[in-house]
Amino acid sequence: MLDSLPAAMRGVIASLLLGLNTLVCCAPLFVVSLFKLCLPFPAAQRLSDWLMSHIHEAWISNNKAWMKLIGHTRWHISGLEGLDYQHSYLITSNHQSWVDILVLQYVLNRRIRPLKFFLKQELIWVPVIGLAWWALSFPFMKRYSKAYLAKYPEKKGEDLETTRKSCAKFRGKPTGIFNFVEGTRFTKAKHVQQNSPFRYLLKPKAGGIAFVLDAMGEQLQSIVNVTLHYPAGRPGFWDLLCGRVKEIVVHFEEVAIAPQFIGRNYDQDDAYRLEFQQWINQLWEEKDVLLGRMHQQYPG
Numbered sequence: 001m002l003d004s005l006p007a008a009m010r011g012v013i014a015s016l017l018l019g020l021n022t023l024v025c026c027a028p029l030f031v032v033s034l035f036k037l038c039l040p041f042p043a044a045q046r047l048s049d050w051l052m053s054h055i056h057e058a059w060i061s062n063n064k065a066w067m068k069l070i071g072h073t074r075w076h077i078s079g080l081e082g083l084d085y086q087h088s089y090l091i092t093s094n095h096q097s098w099v100d101i102l103v104l105q106y107v108l109n110r111r112i113r114p115l116k117f118f119l120k121q122e123l124i125w126v127p128v129i130g131l132a133w134w135a136l137s138f139p140f141m142k143r144y145s146k147a148y149l150a151k152y153p154e155k156k157g158e159d160l161e162t163t164r165k166s167c168a169k170f171r172g173k174p175t176g177i178f179n180f181v182e183g184t185r186f187t188k189a190k191h192v193q194q195n196s197p198f199r200y201l202l203k204p205k206a207g208g209i210a211f212v213l214d215a216m217g218e219q220l221q222s223i224v225n226v227t228l229h230y231p232a233g234r235p236g237f238w239d240l241l242c243g244r245v246k247e248i249v250v251h252f253e254e255v256a257i258a259p260q261f262i263g264r265n266y267d268q269d270d271a272y273r274l275e276f277q278q279w280i281n282q283l284w285e286e287k288d289v290l291l292g293r294m295h296q297q298y299p300g
Contacts, residue, residue: 002070003243010070011242017066018241025059026132033135049137049173056114056136060105067106071243075107076298079252083111088175088219090212090257091115093226094201094287095180098237099245100228107250108176112224115178118212139167139177141211167216175219179208181280186234198284200291206280210266210273217262223255227287229294249298251290255283 002010029052036048067073083089089112093100105115114136121140124130134140182202184190194203209223229249239245261279264272 003072007242007244011238014066014070014241014243017069018063021059021062021066025055025062026128029055029132029135033131036135052136053114057110060109060114063102064106064109067102067240070241071246073243073245074247076247076249077107077252078250079254080107080111082254083108083224083252084221085110085112086174087112087221088170088173089177089222089224090209090220091176091178091224091226092181092209093178094186094228094291095182095184096186096228096230096234098185099230099235099240100180102240103228103248103250104178104226113174113176115176117178118208137169139170167219170216170219177212177216177220179212181205181209181284183208198288200295201284201288204280204284206273206277207266209280210261210264210276213257213261214263214265217257220257223257225253225255225283225287227251227253227290227294229291229298231295231298231300233300247298249294251294 002013005013032048032051032055036045036052039045039048091104091108091112093104101115108115116136116138118139118141119133124134124140126133181204183205184202186200186202190202196203213220227250230245231247231249232245235245258279260272261276266273266276
């Protein structure tokens, strides 16, 4: 443990370890991705997917190691019992900090398959990281704005079809797809600006999850609804690197996917859109109540 070192020094060490871990894991990842490109045969593809998945999990495990090294964090985790490594899930969570992603990876690593995020298609061109996302089969999506579709109505449906093709590679393969329903991190300013009806949450944006269910709902075992709470307040990423995040509360709830929510078009079906929004709002009302209990049980 490095608790005795100044926080800034711990932060520098953790940053170096994170960077080194990324470089070390990306090197074999890119070699395997070239292997995948050059040998488009089923057996070779299965082997390359297996290798890349384990490289991804190794990267997360190494991050867990430096997180444990730099400081003591008390974890309060509940609701993990029903999750299965061999199933596919859609995971969503309230969003408080950039720390959230590393927290979820920390807790879920090797319990379910590594989390994959829907990314804008343009991000594939980000140096190094874009190639890593492609190699790890992160689904790239193309979404057109309402203004664009009004100008080019013939493009309607193309964004969903692009995403379906991207998700086709997951057929028959256990997968963890992640989406932040709020779409952005919680801040008091955003909470006031939205006039949010919730005490601890921003308004949920139902379209993202609905889009995933439309594209690949039949492949998913369930939705995993995660609630995150930091008793000492929302930490920044530098706080995590410095070992200042002393207590984290994480609750998991597995939610069945209603059959009427699978394979329907959220953008073009008004009745479905209203029903789905009401369902998501109900989930968020329950999450807000749960966060209230967490604040009482684990005060800062």
